Amino acid sequence: AEGAAPIPVDKDKFKLGFIGAGNMAASIATGLVKLGILPHSRIFTAHRNPESRVAFTSLGIKVFQHNHEVVGECDVIVFSVKPQILQDVILELGPLLSQDKLLVSVAVAPKLKVLQKWVGHARLIRVFPSTACAVGEAAIAMHLGEDATEEDGELIANLFGAVGKVWKLEEKLSDAAGIIGGAGPAFVYIAIEAMADGGVAAGLPRDIALGFAAQAFYGAAAMVMKTGKHPGELKDKVASPGGTTIAGIHELEKGAFRATMMNAVVASTRRCHEMS
Ligand code: NAD
Numbered sequence: 339a340e341g342a343a344p345i346p347v348d349k350d351k352f353k354l355g356f357i358g359a360g361n362m363a364a365s366i367a368t369g370l371v372k373l374g375i376l377p378h379s380r381i382f383t384a385h386r387n388p389e390s391r392v393a394f395t396s397l398g399i400k401v402f403q404h405n406h407e408v409v410g411e412c413d414v415i416v417f418s419v420k421p422q423i424l425q426d427v428i429l430e431l432g433p434l435l436s437q438d439k440l441l442v443s444v445a446v447a448p449k450l451k452v453l454q455k456w457v458g459h460a461r462l463i464r465v466f467p468s469t470a471c472a473v474g475e476a477a478i479a480m481h482l483g484e485d486a487t488e489e490d491g492e493l494i495a496n497l498f499g500a501v502g503k504v505w506k507l508e509e510k511l512s513d514a515a516g517i518i519g520g521a522g523p524a525f526v527y528i529a530i531e532a533m534a535d536g537g538v539a540a541g542l543p544r545d546i547a548l549g550f551a552a553q554a555f556y557g558a559a560a561m562v563m564k565t566g567k568h569p570g571e572l573k574d575k576v577a578s579p580g581g582t583t584i585a586g587i588h589e590l591e592k593g594a595f596r597a598t599m600m601n602a603v604v605a606s607t608r609r610c611h612e613m614s
Contacts, residue, residue, distance in 0.1 A: 344461050344485065345438045347413050347493055354497075355412030356383040357405050357427060358419030362444055364393035365472040366416070369501035371397045373474055376497075384408050409434045414442065414493070416465075421447040421613055428456045437461050440490050446520065447613035450483045450509060460485040463494050464509070466516025467502065468523050476502030477519035479512040513614075517606045525602055530555055 354376060356363035363383060370376045378398035385391040385401045394401050402408055409415055409431055419427050424445050428435065435441060437459045444465050454460045462483035470476040478498050482491050495504050507515055530551045537547030562569050577584040590596075 344440075344487065344490075346487070346489055347440050349493055349496075351380075352413040352493075353380050353382060353411055355408035355415045356381070357408060357415060357417050357431075359383040359385050359390045359394055359401065360418060360420075361469055362467065362471075363416065363418035364390070365469040366418075366444075366467060366498075366501060367394060367397060367399060369471040369474050370497070371399070372472075373500055375500040382408050382411050405431060406434055409439065412439070414440045414497075416442045416444060418444050421445045424448070424453075425456055428453075433458075437485065440486070440493070442494060446516070446610050449614045450481070452614070454483060461490065462486060463490065464512065465494065465498055466512060466520050467498060468520045470523055471498075471501035474501050477515075477522070478502045478504045479507050479515040479519055480504060481507055481509045481512050513610050514603070514607045517610055518603060521606045522603070525599065526555060 354370075356367065367381055367383075370381065371378050379400075381394075381397075381399045383394050383399060383401055384403060384405050384407060385394075391401050402411075405427065415435070417424060417427070424443070435457045440461055440463070441453075441457060442463045442465055443453055444467055446466070450460070450462055450464055453462055453464070460483035463486050464481055464483075466479040468476045468478075471478075476498075478501075480491075480494060480498065491506065495506065498504050502519075505515060530548070533551035533554065534544065534547040537550060538544055542550075558569075558572075561567070561572055565572070573587070577587060
Protein backbone atom coordinates (compact mmCIF):
# COMPACT_ATOMS: atom_id res chain seq x y z
CA ALA A 339 0.00 0.00 0.00
CA GLU A 340 1.28 3.40 -1.04
CA GLY A 341 2.65 5.43 1.87
CA ALA A 342 1.86 2.85 4.58
CA ALA A 343 4.86 1.75 6.65
CA PRO A 344 5.70 -1.87 5.88
CA ILE A 345 5.33 -4.40 8.69
CA PRO A 346 8.78 -4.91 10.22
CA VAL A 347 10.22 -8.41 9.91
CA ASP A 348 10.61 -10.10 13.32
CA LYS A 349 14.25 -11.12 13.24
CA ASP A 350 13.75 -13.94 15.76
CA LYS A 351 10.71 -15.48 14.08
CA PHE A 352 10.65 -14.69 10.38
CA LYS A 353 10.30 -17.47 7.85
CA LEU A 354 12.46 -17.54 4.77
CA GLY A 355 11.12 -18.76 1.44
CA PHE A 356 12.98 -19.58 -1.76
CA ILE A 357 11.20 -19.26 -5.10
CA GLY A 358 13.35 -21.44 -7.34
CA ALA A 359 14.81 -24.49 -5.61
CA GLY A 360 18.04 -24.67 -7.62
CA ASN A 361 21.78 -24.58 -6.97
CA MET A 362 21.90 -21.07 -5.56
CA ALA A 363 18.97 -21.52 -3.19
CA ALA A 364 20.31 -24.88 -2.03
CA SER A 365 23.75 -23.36 -1.36
CA ILE A 366 22.27 -20.56 0.75
CA ALA A 367 19.90 -22.90 2.60
CA THR A 368 22.72 -25.39 3.25
CA GLY A 369 24.94 -22.67 4.67
CA LEU A 370 22.17 -21.26 6.88
CA VAL A 371 21.16 -24.65 8.28
CA LYS A 372 24.61 -26.24 8.58
CA LEU A 373 26.12 -23.14 10.18
CA GLY A 374 23.20 -22.97 12.63
CA ILE A 375 21.94 -19.55 11.48
CA LEU A 376 18.32 -20.57 10.81
CA PRO A 377 16.66 -23.84 11.77
CA HIS A 378 15.34 -25.88 8.82
CA SER A 379 11.82 -25.38 10.20
CA ARG A 380 11.96 -21.68 9.26
CA ILE A 381 12.98 -22.26 5.63
CA PHE A 382 10.59 -23.18 2.80
CA THR A 383 10.63 -23.69 -0.92
CA ALA A 384 8.56 -25.21 -3.74
CA HIS A 385 9.87 -27.70 -6.25
CA ARG A 386 9.79 -27.98 -10.01
CA ASN A 387 11.91 -31.04 -10.54
CA PRO A 388 12.52 -34.02 -8.25
CA GLU A 389 16.34 -33.72 -8.22
CA SER A 390 16.46 -30.19 -6.82
CA ARG A 391 13.97 -31.27 -4.16
CA VAL A 392 16.50 -33.61 -2.53
CA ALA A 393 18.96 -30.86 -1.52
CA PHE A 394 16.15 -29.31 0.55
CA THR A 395 14.39 -32.37 1.95
CA SER A 396 17.74 -33.79 3.09
CA LEU A 397 18.16 -30.65 5.22
CA GLY A 398 14.65 -31.18 6.61
CA ILE A 399 13.26 -28.16 4.73
CA LYS A 400 9.56 -28.25 3.80
CA VAL A 401 9.05 -28.32 0.03
CA PHE A 402 5.64 -27.12 -1.15
CA GLN A 403 4.04 -27.92 -4.51
CA HIS A 404 3.47 -24.30 -5.52
CA ASN A 405 5.24 -20.96 -5.27
CA HIS A 406 2.16 -19.25 -3.82
CA GLU A 407 2.30 -21.56 -0.79
CA VAL A 408 5.86 -20.39 -0.10
CA VAL A 409 4.81 -16.75 -0.30
CA GLY A 410 1.81 -17.40 1.95
CA GLU A 411 3.99 -19.02 4.60
CA CYS A 412 7.00 -16.72 4.59
CA ASP A 413 7.92 -13.13 5.54
CA VAL A 414 11.13 -12.91 3.54
CA ILE A 415 11.03 -14.22 -0.03
CA VAL A 416 14.20 -14.90 -2.00
CA PHE A 417 13.78 -15.14 -5.77
CA SER A 418 16.32 -17.67 -6.98
CA VAL A 419 14.99 -18.63 -10.41
CA LYS A 420 16.86 -17.91 -13.64
CA PRO A 421 16.63 -14.28 -14.81
CA GLN A 422 14.77 -15.31 -18.01
CA ILE A 423 11.73 -16.60 -16.11
CA LEU A 424 11.71 -14.18 -13.18
CA GLN A 425 9.12 -11.85 -14.71
CA ASP A 426 6.59 -14.64 -15.32
CA VAL A 427 7.12 -16.03 -11.83
CA ILE A 428 6.58 -12.61 -10.23
CA LEU A 429 3.56 -11.68 -12.33
CA GLU A 430 1.94 -15.04 -11.57
CA LEU A 431 2.26 -14.36 -7.82
CA GLY A 432 0.85 -10.86 -8.36
CA PRO A 433 -0.76 -9.22 -5.32
CA LEU A 434 0.54 -11.95 -2.96
CA LEU A 435 3.85 -10.10 -3.16
CA SER A 436 2.57 -7.24 -1.00
CA GLN A 437 4.71 -4.65 0.72
CA ASP A 438 4.38 -6.67 3.92
CA LYS A 439 6.79 -9.17 2.41
CA LEU A 440 10.46 -8.35 2.21
CA LEU A 441 11.52 -9.42 -1.27
CA VAL A 442 15.07 -10.36 -2.21
CA SER A 443 16.35 -11.14 -5.69
CA VAL A 444 19.57 -13.11 -6.14
CA ALA A 445 19.09 -13.15 -9.93
CA VAL A 446 21.98 -11.62 -11.81
CA ALA A 447 19.41 -9.50 -13.70
CA PRO A 448 17.27 -7.39 -13.86
CA LYS A 449 17.96 -4.17 -11.97
CA LEU A 450 15.82 -2.99 -9.07
CA LYS A 451 13.90 -0.47 -11.18
CA VAL A 452 12.56 -3.27 -13.37
CA LEU A 453 11.83 -5.60 -10.45
CA GLN A 454 9.98 -2.75 -8.75
CA LYS A 455 7.74 -2.36 -11.79
CA TRP A 456 6.90 -6.08 -11.79
CA VAL A 457 6.12 -6.36 -8.05
CA GLY A 458 4.44 -2.95 -7.71
CA HIS A 459 6.55 -1.71 -4.77
CA ALA A 460 10.18 -1.19 -3.82
CA ARG A 461 10.54 -3.15 -0.59
CA LEU A 462 13.20 -5.02 -2.47
CA ILE A 463 16.80 -5.98 -1.93
CA ARG A 464 19.16 -7.23 -4.59
CA VAL A 465 21.85 -9.63 -3.48
CA PHE A 466 24.66 -11.17 -5.56
CA PRO A 467 25.70 -14.34 -3.74
CA SER A 468 27.60 -17.37 -4.98
CA THR A 469 27.44 -21.09 -4.38
CA ALA A 470 30.30 -20.57 -1.88
CA CYS A 471 27.44 -19.65 0.53
CA ALA A 472 27.24 -23.41 1.16
CA VAL A 473 30.58 -23.22 2.99
CA GLY A 474 30.12 -19.74 4.46
CA GLU A 475 32.71 -18.09 2.21
CA ALA A 476 30.85 -16.16 -0.51
CA ALA A 477 31.73 -12.57 -1.51
CA ILE A 478 28.30 -10.91 -1.57
CA ALA A 479 27.24 -7.53 -2.97
CA MET A 480 23.86 -6.07 -2.01
CA HIS A 481 21.83 -2.90 -2.51
CA LEU A 482 18.45 -1.76 -1.24
CA GLY A 483 15.32 -0.68 -3.05
CA GLU A 484 13.68 2.62 -2.06
CA ASP A 485 11.07 1.13 0.27
CA ALA A 486 13.37 -1.35 2.01
CA THR A 487 13.91 -0.06 5.55
CA GLU A 488 17.24 0.12 7.31
CA GLU A 489 16.10 -2.85 9.45
CA ASP A 490 15.30 -4.81 6.27
CA GLY A 491 18.84 -4.12 5.06
CA GLU A 492 20.34 -5.17 8.40
CA LEU A 493 18.33 -8.38 8.43
CA ILE A 494 19.47 -9.41 4.96
CA ALA A 495 23.07 -8.29 5.61
CA ASN A 496 23.11 -10.43 8.77
CA LEU A 497 21.49 -13.39 7.07
CA PHE A 498 23.88 -13.40 4.12
CA GLY A 499 26.75 -12.25 6.35
CA ALA A 500 26.49 -15.64 7.99
CA VAL A 501 27.27 -17.40 4.69
CA GLY A 502 29.83 -14.94 3.34
CA LYS A 503 31.21 -11.45 3.46
CA VAL A 504 28.67 -8.76 2.55
CA TRP A 505 29.33 -5.38 0.94
CA LYS A 506 26.48 -2.83 0.74
CA LEU A 507 27.15 -1.01 -2.51
CA GLU A 508 25.47 1.44 -4.83
CA GLU A 509 23.65 -0.32 -7.63
CA LYS A 510 26.10 0.96 -10.25
CA LEU A 511 28.95 -0.83 -8.48
CA SER A 512 27.16 -3.99 -7.48
CA ASP A 513 27.06 -5.57 -10.97
CA ALA A 514 30.84 -5.77 -11.41
CA ALA A 515 31.38 -6.64 -7.74
CA GLY A 516 28.64 -9.26 -7.91
CA ILE A 517 30.26 -10.76 -10.99
CA ILE A 518 33.59 -11.14 -9.21
CA GLY A 519 31.81 -12.65 -6.21
CA GLY A 520 29.40 -14.84 -8.19
CA ALA A 521 31.26 -15.84 -11.35
CA GLY A 522 34.78 -15.31 -9.97
CA PRO A 523 34.75 -18.64 -8.12
CA ALA A 524 34.19 -20.42 -11.47
CA PHE A 525 37.27 -18.67 -12.88
CA VAL A 526 39.22 -19.80 -9.83
CA TYR A 527 37.92 -23.40 -10.10
CA ILE A 528 39.41 -23.50 -13.58
CA ALA A 529 42.68 -22.05 -12.30
CA ILE A 530 42.82 -24.65 -9.51
CA GLU A 531 42.09 -27.45 -11.94
CA ALA A 532 44.72 -26.14 -14.35
CA MET A 533 47.31 -25.89 -11.58
CA ALA A 534 46.53 -29.47 -10.57
CA ASP A 535 46.84 -30.57 -14.20
CA GLY A 536 50.28 -28.99 -14.18
CA GLY A 537 51.12 -31.00 -11.09
CA VAL A 538 49.98 -34.19 -12.80
CA ALA A 539 52.03 -33.28 -15.87
CA ALA A 540 55.00 -32.84 -13.52
CA GLY A 541 54.41 -36.35 -12.17
CA LEU A 542 52.12 -35.92 -9.14
CA PRO A 543 49.14 -38.19 -8.43
CA ARG A 544 45.88 -36.32 -9.15
CA ASP A 545 44.63 -36.14 -5.56
CA ILE A 546 47.89 -34.75 -4.22
CA ALA A 547 48.09 -32.22 -7.07
CA LEU A 548 44.52 -31.06 -6.45
CA GLY A 549 45.00 -30.81 -2.70
CA PHE A 550 48.13 -28.69 -3.12
CA ALA A 551 46.58 -26.47 -5.79
CA ALA A 552 43.44 -25.77 -3.75
CA GLN A 553 45.48 -25.05 -0.61
CA ALA A 554 47.79 -22.74 -2.59
CA PHE A 555 44.75 -20.62 -3.60
CA TYR A 556 43.32 -20.73 -0.08
CA GLY A 557 46.66 -19.72 1.44
CA ALA A 558 47.23 -16.94 -1.08
CA ALA A 559 43.74 -15.50 -0.49
CA ALA A 560 44.31 -15.66 3.27
CA MET A 561 47.65 -13.85 2.90
CA VAL A 562 46.06 -11.02 0.90
CA MET A 563 43.15 -10.68 3.35
CA LYS A 564 45.00 -11.18 6.64
CA THR A 565 48.22 -9.24 5.97
CA GLY A 566 46.48 -6.48 4.01
CA LYS A 567 49.54 -6.43 1.74
CA HIS A 568 49.29 -5.72 -1.96
CA PRO A 569 49.34 -9.00 -3.96
CA GLY A 570 52.17 -7.58 -6.09
CA GLU A 571 54.32 -7.19 -2.99
CA LEU A 572 53.51 -10.72 -1.84
CA LYS A 573 54.35 -12.02 -5.32
CA ASP A 574 57.69 -10.17 -5.36
CA LYS A 575 58.60 -11.74 -2.01
CA VAL A 576 58.26 -15.30 -3.33
CA ALA A 577 60.07 -14.64 -6.62
CA SER A 578 63.79 -14.84 -5.93
CA PRO A 579 66.37 -13.90 -8.58
CA GLY A 580 66.86 -16.62 -11.16
CA GLY A 581 64.57 -18.87 -9.12
CA THR A 582 61.75 -21.33 -9.73
CA THR A 583 58.78 -19.00 -9.11
CA ILE A 584 59.88 -16.30 -11.56
CA ALA A 585 60.36 -18.98 -14.25
CA GLY A 586 56.69 -19.95 -13.81
CA ILE A 587 55.54 -16.32 -13.65
CA HIS A 588 57.28 -15.70 -16.97
CA GLU A 589 55.12 -18.43 -18.54
CA LEU A 590 51.93 -16.92 -17.03
CA GLU A 591 52.84 -13.53 -18.51
CA LYS A 592 53.60 -15.06 -21.93
CA GLY A 593 50.17 -16.69 -21.80
CA ALA A 594 48.54 -13.30 -21.00
CA PHE A 595 47.20 -14.61 -17.71
CA ARG A 596 46.47 -11.11 -16.36
CA ALA A 597 44.76 -9.79 -19.47
CA THR A 598 42.75 -13.00 -19.77
CA MET A 599 41.51 -12.71 -16.18
CA MET A 600 40.69 -9.02 -16.70
CA ASN A 601 38.82 -9.82 -19.92
CA ALA A 602 36.84 -12.54 -18.17
CA VAL A 603 35.54 -10.11 -15.52
CA VAL A 604 34.77 -7.43 -18.11
CA ALA A 605 32.96 -9.91 -20.41
CA SER A 606 30.83 -11.32 -17.59
CA THR A 607 29.93 -7.82 -16.39
CA ARG A 608 28.99 -6.79 -19.94
CA ARG A 609 26.78 -9.88 -20.23
CA CYS A 610 25.14 -8.97 -16.91
CA HIS A 611 24.34 -5.48 -18.28
CA GLU A 612 22.93 -6.99 -21.48
CA MET A 613 20.58 -9.15 -19.42
CA SER A 614 19.40 -6.29 -17.16
P1 NAD B 1 19.16 -23.32 -11.18
O1 NAD B 1 18.72 -23.63 -12.54
O2 NAD B 1 19.99 -24.32 -10.42
O3 NAD B 1 17.91 -22.97 -10.26
C1 NAD B 1 16.71 -22.44 -10.74
C2 NAD B 1 15.59 -23.31 -10.18
O4 NAD B 1 14.34 -22.71 -10.52
C3 NAD B 1 15.54 -24.73 -10.74
O5 NAD B 1 15.54 -25.66 -9.68
C4 NAD B 1 14.21 -24.79 -11.49
O6 NAD B 1 13.61 -26.07 -11.40
C5 NAD B 1 13.41 -23.76 -10.75
N1 NAD B 1 12.27 -23.21 -11.49
C6 NAD B 1 12.10 -23.11 -12.84
N2 NAD B 1 10.91 -22.55 -13.12
C7 NAD B 1 10.33 -22.28 -11.93
C8 NAD B 1 9.09 -21.69 -11.55
N3 NAD B 1 8.22 -21.24 -12.46
N4 NAD B 1 8.82 -21.58 -10.23
C9 NAD B 1 9.68 -22.01 -9.29
N5 NAD B 1 10.86 -22.58 -9.60
C10 NAD B 1 11.18 -22.70 -10.89
O7 NAD B 1 19.95 -21.92 -11.26
P2 NAD B 1 20.91 -21.25 -10.15
O8 NAD B 1 22.32 -21.42 -10.57
O9 NAD B 1 20.49 -21.67 -8.80
O10 NAD B 1 20.55 -19.72 -10.36
C11 NAD B 1 19.40 -19.16 -9.80
C12 NAD B 1 19.54 -17.67 -9.75
O11 NAD B 1 20.67 -17.33 -8.94
C13 NAD B 1 19.76 -17.04 -11.12
O12 NAD B 1 18.91 -15.92 -11.27
C14 NAD B 1 21.21 -16.59 -11.10
O13 NAD B 1 21.38 -15.40 -11.82
C15 NAD B 1 21.44 -16.35 -9.61
N6 NAD B 1 22.83 -16.50 -9.21
C16 NAD B 1 23.45 -17.71 -9.31
C17 NAD B 1 24.77 -17.84 -8.93
C18 NAD B 1 25.48 -19.16 -9.00
O14 NAD B 1 26.65 -19.21 -8.62
N7 NAD B 1 24.84 -20.24 -9.42
C19 NAD B 1 25.46 -16.73 -8.43
C20 NAD B 1 24.78 -15.51 -8.32
C21 NAD B 1 23.47 -15.41 -8.71
